[in-house]
Amino acid sequence: MIAWIAILLIGVGTFLIRASFLFAYQRIDLPDRAERALELVPAAVLSALVVPRFLAPEGAVAVVGNDRLLAGVVAAAVAWRTENILATILVGMAVLLGLGWLPELVSLIGAVSST
Amino acid sequence: MVGVLPFGLVAGAAAVGEGLSVAQALGLSTIVFAGASQLAAIDLLGRDASLAVVVGTALVINTRMVMYSASIAPYFERLSTRERSLVAYLLTDQAYALSITRFREHDTSLWYYLGTATPLWVVFVGATAVGAVAGAQLPPSLPLEFAVPLTFLAVTTPAIVDRPSVVAAAVGGTVAVLGVSLPFNLGLLAGATSGIVAGLVVDEYDETTTVPTEGES
Numbered sequence: 001m002i003a004w005i006a007i008l009l010i011g012v013g014t015f016l017i018r019a020s021f022l023f024a025y026q027r028i029d030l031p032d033r034a035e036r037a038l039e040l041v042p043a044a045v046l047s048a049l050v051v052p053r054f055l056a057p058e059g060a061v062a063v064v065g066n067d068r069l070l071a072g073v074v075a076a077a078v079a080w081r082t083e084n085i086l087a088t089i090l091v092g093m094a095v096l097l098g099l100g101w102l103p104e105l106v107s108l109i110g111a112v113s114s115t
Numbered sequence: 116m117v118g119v120l121p122f123g124l125v126a127g128a129a130a131v132g133e134g135l136s137v138a139q140a141l142g143l144s145t146i147v148f149a150g151a152s153q154l155a156a157i158d159l160l161g162r163d164a165s166l167a168v169v170v171g172t173a174l175v176i177n178t179r180m181v182m183y184s185a186s187i188a189p190y191f192e193r194l195s196t197r198e199r200s201l202v203a204y205l206l207t208d209q210a211y212a213l214s215i216t217r218f219r220e221h222d223t224s225l226w227y228y229l230g231t232a233t234p235l236w237v238v239f240v241g242a243t244a245v246g247a248v249a250g251a252q253l254p255p256s257l258p259l260e261f262a263v264p265l266t267f268l269a270v271t272t273p274a275i276v277d278r279p280s281v282v283a284a285a286v287g288g289t290v291a292v293l294g295v296s297l298p299f300n301l302g303l304l305a306g307a308t309s310g311i312v313a314g315l316v317v318d319e320y321d322e323t324t325t326v327p328t329e330g331e332s
Binding site for chain 1: 118120121122125135139142143146147148149151152153155156158160166169170172173174175176177178179180181182183184185187188189191192196199200202203204206257258261262263264265266267268269270271272273274275279280281283284285286287288289290291292295296302303306307308309310311314315318
């Protein structure tokens with residue numbers, strides 16, 4: 001239920017943001033500094049959202065044994081080189097899944113080689 | 116330029132992965148129709164964040180569209196209220212970028228705008244449906260919700276274009292990590308705010324140090 005309320009509120013709020021200047025009574029130019037602050041919003045907010053998801057996926061900062069951090073670093077390199085969303089997602093997912101399967105793979109190889 | 120198709124797929128799959136219904140995934144894409152804010156809302160809803168945090172974060176991400184609204188408004192002054200409402204509803208990063216280039220060089224046309232904005236809507240909503248339905252079929256062991264931070268990674272990288280945005284992202288991310296255990300997602304708020312302020316400070320500093328040399332040349 002909270003999800004639907006959130007969806008409606010975000011929808012109404014976003015429409016008002018988009019409509020703001022389209023419905024202004026006269027032409028208003030945004031002040032330079034306001035425009036620069038708005039330009040910085042995506043970099044600051046997205047980074048504040050995303051960095052903890054890799055560095056502290058369980059709620060506390062973790063570096064050793066943190067598969068998501070490693071997957072994130074590889075995905076960041078892909079994002080930087082390709083600027084391709086799909087490639088970034090697929091590589092990041094593949095690394096995370098691969099790291100998850102790694103222990104099983106290692107024990108499997110160990111079992112096979114010992115026989 | 117952000118690809119709409121993968122964005123829509125993730126918006127659908129991640130919503131289902133975080134426990135939302137297919138209808139709610141489609142509700143987000145049709146009612147909100149702003150990918151980055153949707154993913155933030157999905158991510159926070161999945162973490163049981165409060166309604167205020169979910170709505171507030173999503174809207175802050177969308178404040179950048181005030182800029183688009185202000186920039187595109189002069190070209191649509193003569194339109195009726197209904198037409199301007201349609202323009203507003205369909206206003207996205209991509210529709211804005213494609214239209215404003217055209218309007219500056221050629222004539223303004225509502226049809227050109229709708230011709231770019233409507234296909235974006237169709238592809239995005241269609242991809243959401245595919246992503247949500249496909250996501251519901253995939254085994255729950257698959258960490259689908261990890262697609263959200265990965266998508267943000269892909270979207271954040273092009274947003275980091277100059278010194279101020281590098282500083283904004285670095286400070287925003289660092290402060291958010293330091294404040295990760297704070298209640299009410301205050302770490303996110305503190306990170307976002309300090310990132311923007313730090314970026315503005317650097318911007319101001321760059322301006323005061325580079326302008327005189329430009330004036331001399």
